[in-house]
Amino acid sequence: MNTKHLIAAVTLALVGTSSFAFEGDFAPQAASTLSRAEVKAELTAAIANDTLPVAYEDHFAPVTSTAATSSTTRQAVRTEAREYVRSGQAARDHLSLAIGG
Numbered sequence: 001m002n003t004k005h006l007i008a009a010v011t012l013a014l015v016g017t018s019s020f021a022f023e024g025d026f027a028p029q030a031a032s033t034l035s036r037a038e039v040k041a042e043l044t045a046a047i048a049n050d051t052l053p054v055a056y057e058d059h060f061a062p063v064t065s066t067a068a069t070s071s072t073t074r075q076a077v078r079t080e081a082r083e084y085v086r087s088g089q090a091a092r093d094h095l096s097l098a099i100g101g
Helices: 002-020 036-049 074-086 089-099
Strands: 053-055 060-062
16 A cells, blocks of 8 residues: 555656746847946936836836925825814715725
C-alpha cells in the first residue's frame, strides 16, 4: 500500500510541475547609452519640472501636476461641513445614495 502511495505522489508531483512551464520568450534588453549619473540627473530634472513619467498599460507618459488651489480657508470649509451635517442634508444625501436614488 505504501508503494502505491509513493508512486501516486511522485506522479502527481511530476504532472503538477509541468503547469508552471514558461511558454513565452524573453525579449532581449537593449544596452543603455546613458551613464548612471546621467540617468540620475534626468530623474532629478523630471521631479523638479513635475514631468515624472507615469506608467500606463503599454507606455509611459509625462504627467504634470493638476493640484487645484483654493482661496477658501480651512476654517471656512470646516464651518461649511458642520452646517451641511447640521442641516440634515448629509443624511439625506447618504440615504439617497444607499437606496440608489
